[in-house]
Amino acid sequence: MGDAVGLRERKKLRTRRALIEAALRLFEEKGYEETTVAEITAAVDVSTRTFFSYFTSKEDVVFFDGESRVEAALKMIADRRPAETVVDLLLRVTSHSLDAVKDADLTVELTPARRHLITTVPALRARGLDLLFETQQRLADALHRAYADELDPIEAAAAIGSLMGAAHLATTISMERGETPEQVWAAGRRAMEIAIRGLSSIG
Amino acid sequence: MGDAVGLRERKKLRTRRALIEAALRLFEEKGYEETTVAEITAAVDVSTRTFFSYFTSKEDVVFFDGESRVEAALKMIADRRPAETVVDLLLRVTSHSLDAVKDADLTVELTPARRHLITTVPALRARGLDLLFETQQRLADALHRAYADELDPIEAAAAIGSLMGAAHLATTISMERGETPEQVWAAGRRAMEIAIRGLSSIG
DNA sequence: TGCAAATTTGCAATGGATGCAAATATGATT
DNA sequence: AATCATATTTGCATCCATTGCAAATTTGCA
Numbered sequence: 255m256g257d258a259v260g261l262r263e264r265k266k267l268r269t270r271r272a273l274i275e276a277a278l279r280l281f282e283e284k285g286y287e288e289t290t291v292a293e294i295t296a297a298v299d300v301s302t303r304t305f306f307s308y309f310t311s312k313e314d315v316v317f318f319d320g321e322s323r324v325e326a327a328l329k330m331i332a333d334r335r336p337a338e339t340v341v342d343l344l345l346r347v348t349s350h351s352l353d354a355v356k357d358a359d360l361t362v363e364l365t366p367a368r369r370h371l372i373t374t375v376p377a378l379r380a381r382g383l384d385l386l387f388e389t390q391q392r393l394a395d396a397l398h399r400a401y402a403d404e405l406d407p408i409e410a411a412a413a414i415g416s417l418m419g420a421a422h423l424a425t426t427i428s429m430e431r432g433e434t435p436e437q438v439w440a441a442g443r444r445a446m447e448i449a450i451r452g453l454s455s456i457g
Numbered sequence: 458m459g460d461a462v463g464l465r466e467r468k469k470l471r472t473r474r475a476l477i478e479a480a481l482r483l484f485e486e487k488g489y490e491e492t493t494v495a496e497i498t499a500a501v502d503v504s505t506r507t508f509f510s511y512f513t514s515k516e517d518v519v520f521f522d523g524e525s526r527v528e529a530a531l532k533m534i535a536d537r538r539p540a541e542t543v544v545d546l547l548l549r550v551t552s553h554s555l556d557a558v559k560d561a562d563l564t565v566e567l568t569p570a571r572r573h574l575i576t577t578v579p580a581l582r583a584r585g586l587d588l589l590f591e592t593q594q595r596l597a598d599a600l601h602r603a604y605a606d607e608l609d610p611i612e613a614a615a616a617i618g619s620l621m622g623a624a625h626l627a628t629t630i631s632m633e634r635g636e637t638p639e640q641v642w643a644a645g646r647r648a649m650e651i652a653i654r655g656l657s658s659i660g
Numbered sequence: 661t662g663c664a665a666a667t668t669t670g671c672a673a674t675g676g677a678t679g680c681a682a683a684t685a686t687g688a689t690t
Numbered sequence: 691a692a693t694c695a696t697a698t699t700t701g702c703a704t705c706c707a708t709t710g711c712a713a714a715t716t717t718g719c720a
Binding site: 340341344376379380381383384387390391394404405407408409411412413414415416417418419420421422423424426427428430431441444445448449450451452453454455456 | 543544547579582583584586587590593594597607608610611612614615616617618619620621622623624625626627629630631633634644647648651652653654655656657658659
């Protein structure tokens, strides 16, 4: 992703980052819809046209990141341990991902500002769900490949969909109830346990 | 939804339906992005401005329906049988919903054309996912209310998220693999069974 | 220094979406 | 049937995101 060798590359990196920061700041200050691309570029002092050579759309600026999270999960699945159970692997992957979310504010990952925008602004929320769903498809595919002789594509999809569907809805509802980050995190864990044990475990 | 008493109402109903039909036809013929609202209104012989008094956006025309499906499921949950288990209720609701999808082409529900657009066009797919997620939230809330003393909000969310997440991802992947409607349907059933029994049941 | 490639920019155009006021249509009343 | 209040439709004007294109500028290297 960010190699940055010559002045050219460094300058581009700087501009891109400046655009992202200005955009997020303005979105927070006056709202997403109320902020125009022209205002963002004015704050960074580049032309409006330039914005669209860095991002394909106004929405994009909110989602731009090195998407390291997903890659890590995909790799963990692909490199599964020989004797490991599907459940054990999924447990390991989800724990890892869930923990990654916790202290992810260091990297440019999912800051509270971003999170707020993505859950609040309809257009962004929809886009975020689309990305999440695409991620699920990739994970399901990886899982099927990793356990080709045990899981057919549908079973792999069911496993991933169940796990992530449970975790996502539970954490969302937890957040909506105004719970603390710790409680949200706990909700995610509980939801995943329920998905693994089966709904019968709560009836 | 459609009461239709006087000429006024009937005319509006007719116009709305005509707009939907023209839109879907054009979307299929030349593609969603390639079709302009002006072209849709020209086909129905109303002004472009009028389109936006019937639908709030171009996307809306694809999703417009009486959303009877969700209402039915919500009602089933609210009217749950006294001694019924959470799992039994969910089984009943999901079977009912799944079957409803099967012969839903009669109503103006989810025609193949719509389905194709919603899974294909990025903007529509994202919007569809947003609507689906909102539905999940409503169902989880209903489930929590129906079993207030057995399920807290997080558990209810986990249950609904797990079940619908599994079914949705599994059916999507089944469709993507070019399977027949029967196979897609079967994939949905299998996924729900896995969600109910728990992922351990496949390890 | 000077050139070739990469970037930025300005400009024009398209298309979705909205506000507003004028023009029409509707239907109930007299 | 003529008339009036109300509901709809329509025609602008306008804003903004997005894109194509060609000119202008910058950068990196010879």
